[in-house]
Amino acid sequence: MLNKRAKVHSLLSMFMVLLVLNFSLSQVDELKLLLSFKSSINDPSGFLSNWNSSTPLCLWHGITCNKFSKVKIIQLTNKNISRAILSSIFHLPKIESIDLSTNNLFGEIPYDMAFSMSLQYLNLNQNYLTDTVPNCSTSLEILDLSANSLSGKIPPQIGVECSNLKELDLGGNYLVGRIPSSISNISSLQALTLAGNKLIGQIPRELSKLKSMKWIYFGYNHLSGEIPQELVDLVSLNHLDLVYNNLNGQIPSSLGNLTNLQYLFLYRNKLTGLLPRSIFGLKKLVELDLSENYLLGEIPELIIELRSLQVLHLYSNNFIGKIPNALAYLPYIQVVSFYSNSLTEEIPSSICNTSSIEVLDLFDNNLSGIIPPCLGNFSKGLSILDLEMNSFHGTIPETFGEDCGLRNLNLNGNKLEGSLPRSLANCKNLEMMDIGDNKLNGAFPYWLDTLSKLQVLVLRSNKLRGILQSSKTIHPFPKLRILDLANNEFTGPMPKGIIKNMKAMMNLGEQHSSLQYMQGRYYSYHVNLTVKGFYIKLHILTTFTSIDLSNNNFHGEIPNVIGKLSLLRGLNLSHNSLSGHIPMSMGNLANLEWLDLSSNQLTGQIPDQLKDMTFLAFLNLSYNQLTGPIPQGKQFNTFENGSYEGNLALCGLPLSKSCKNDGRKQSSPSFLKEANDSETEINFGWKVVLMGYGCGIIFGVVIGYVTFRNGEPKWFVTLYGVKYHRKGRRCSRN
Missing domain, CATH: 1.10.287 (Helix Hairpins)
Structure with missing residues (x-):
């Protein structure tokens, strides 16, 4: 009896030794594999510093082990040996996930890195890892290699070696070639992201086998052909994103059978034809974006069927007809963007029944009539109202209430008359106002300086007149960074009181760094400005600042205080009646990229201090009465004759007229007289x-x-x- 018990103990001991040995070998293999991976890449931040043999594997940065898995020993010959005791002895660590995302790692991922360590989750997102997609083990469920620098093709064997994947994210790399149809063998796949690569060819029809698929994101590639009708078999799909490709043909009517679809993004392709009626059967649809295609016809009233819809983007197509009244009956609609189509007639007043709307963007259509008065106060949540480049006439509604939530009001390029409504002062959150290119008249709306969040003010090309008087507000326009009053009839001296309070254009250190331009998820802020001599549509950048007071009747000297606007990037004071010298303080405008002082009556020499404007790319001082030598060196060596023409007493390069003295002394009376010898003045003398x-x-x-x-x-x-x-x-x- 004792001998039998001794044999059982010896066998059990041998089994335990073998089991521990097997585990040890397995752990050593994993350790070697991970250390090999570490040696193949660069780790500038030292995130992998504790990846060494002296640190327990489960304490390594980025590695997570799950609870110890119990080893079950079956068919033990001696019933006196407690299974519970054995279970408590053998608790083997198991690596569950590796997360090394956003650590600036770079280098090659070894192709033979098999990850045969029972991993469930591997995240190497947002590094700079190169080479092709590595092998993965059959136990891996989530593989995220996005936002790296992986190149080459997606290996076809991925459909066999990664058979248990639930999520695969290879987006934001440099992968080429076609999408391998073998991915359809990963029957458990629920999310597939291949966006932001250089993939070509058609979308594989075989993907219709993936019955568990919920998320497809193939955007920002070079995919072509039609959208496969077979995608209708993806009954679980709730997110389909194929944006920024070369897909053509019509939108398949079969997409209407994807009854679980919540997000459908097909913008920036080459899709044609009418909107399929089946689309309006997607009762769960939350966001629909079909913009920047070649779709045509009317926007049907059937849109009323999309009761869950919150965001509707149909801009930059060829839609015609009127804005559907059905919009008023979508209870959750927040964003309506129909810009750059050929919509006509008036804005239906019924739209004011939609209290949930936040963004209404109808820019660049053929809409006409008056602006419905109810738009001023129909929605407390309305933050964006863009009616630019239409044919609205009449006056701007005087109905903006005290609960006005507007952040951006853009009415540029219409036929609006009258004065700016005083009720706009109730819109305390207003950040951008563009009422340029209309027929507004009256004096400058000085009450605008009470809008403490206003950053962009454009009133150019109207019939505004009068003197820009100093404001009674203690700190007027504290955040103003774009001021455009060009092409009006303003008179008097330049508005020194406004200029000296433009704190957002001054370098105030930390105070300025806290200022940010308006940002929107569903709207791109833009403004039309004259930049470096060209009138362009400009998407507003974080650091952009400019002042344009050109084509008015301002007179007197340019105030020295303008030199404090050290963050200014553009200044246009041309076509006025400004006189006196160019202030030397302008040399402090170190960030200035364009300066236009042409067609004024400025006198004296060009200050040498202007050479300190090292970013200056455009300079126009033409048609003034400037005298003396042109500064030489730095940016001034890049400007041509056109920058100085019409100043007969200027000399030095690039002009052919040489200077008698190399120095820049104050001009003598006889030299000043020479500056006045224009053709008109000579005739006057005779x-x-x-x-x-x-x-x-x-x-x-x-x-x-x-x-x-x-x-x-x-x-x-x-x-x-x-x-x-x-x-x-x-x-x-x-």
């Missing part, structure tokens, strides 16, 4: 001379007549008689 001659002749005749009538004075007879007598003697000799 007129004065001729007038002098005429007056002299008349005066002489009158004096002579009076003199001779009253008798010849002795001095005249003596002087004239002697000269005449001598002249007569010369004549007789001849």
Whole structure:
């Protein structure tokens, strides 16, 4: 009996040794594999510093082990040996996940890195790892290699070696070739992201086998062909994103059978035809984006069937007809973007029944009529109202209430008249206002400076007039970074009081860094400005600042305080009646990229301090009365004759007129006189001379007549008689 018990103990001991040995070998293999991976890449941040043999594997950075798995020993010969005791002895660590995302790792991933360590989750997202997609084990469920620099093709064997994957993310790399149809063998796959690569070819029809698929994201590639009808078999799909490809043909009507679909993104392709009626059967649809295609026809009233819809983007297509009244009956609609189509007629007043709307973007259509007065207060949540480039007429509604939530009001390029409504002062959150290119009249709306969040103010190309007086507000326009009042009828001196309070254009250190331009998930902020001599549509950047007061009747000197706007990138004061010298303080505008002071009456020399504007790419000082040598060096060596034409007293390169003195001394009176010798001024001088001659002749005749009538004075007879007598003697000799 004792011998039997001893044999059982010896066998059990051997089994335990073998089991521990097997585990040890397995753990050593995993350790070697991970250390090999570490040696193949660079780790500048030192995130993998504790990946060494002296640190327990489960304590390595980025590695997570699950609870110890119990080893069950079956068919033990001796019932006196407690299974519970054995179970408590053998608790083997098991690596569950490796997460090394966003650590700036770079280098190659070894292709033979098999991950045969019972991994369930591997995340190497947002590093700089190169080479192709590595092998993976059959136990891996989530593989995220996105936002790296992986190249090559997606290996076809991925459908066999990764058979248990639930999520595969290879987006944001440099992968090429076609999408392998073998991916359809991964029957458990629920999310597939291949976006942001260079993949070509058609979408494999075999993907219709993936009955568990919920998420497909193939955007930002070069995929072509039609959208497969077979995708209708993906009954679990709730997210389909195929944006920024070259897909063509019509939108398959079969997509209407994807009854679980919540997000459908097909924008920036080459899709044609009408909207399929079946689309409006997607009762769960939350976001629909079909913009930037070639879709046509009317936007049907059937849109009323999409009761769950929150975001609707149909911009940049060829839609015609009117805005559907059905929009008013979508209870959750937040974003309506129909810009750059050919929609006509008026905005239906029924749209004001939609209290949930936040963004209404109808820019660049053929809409007409008046702006519905209810748009001023129909939605407390309305933050974006963009009606730019239509044909609205009449006045801007005076209905903006105290609960106005507007952040952006863009009415540029219409036919609106009257003055700016004072009720806009209730819109305390207003960040951008563009009412340019209309027919507004009256004085400058000085009350706008109470809008403390206003960053962009564009009133260009209207009929506004009067003097820009100093504001009574203590800190007017504290966040203003774009001011465009060009092409109006403003007079008086430049608005020094406004300029000196533009804190957002001054370098105030940390205070400025906290200022950010408006940002929107569903709307891209843009403005039309004259930049470097060209009138363009500009998407607003974080650091953009500019002032344009051109084509008005401002006079007087340019205030020195303008030199404090050190963050200014563009300044246009052209076509006014400004006089005096160019202030030397302008040299402090170190970030200036364009400067236009043309067609004024500026005098004196071009300050040498302007050479400190090292980012200056466009300079126009033409048609002034500037004198002396042009500064040489730095950016001034890049400007051509056109920057200085019309200043006859300027000299030095690039002009052909050389300077007599190399120094830049103050000009003498004679030199200043030369600066005024324009063609007009020369003609004026000859007129004065001729007038002098005429007056002299008349005066002489009158004096002579009076003199001779009253008798010849002795001095005249003596002087004239002697000269005449001598002249007569010369004549007789001849």
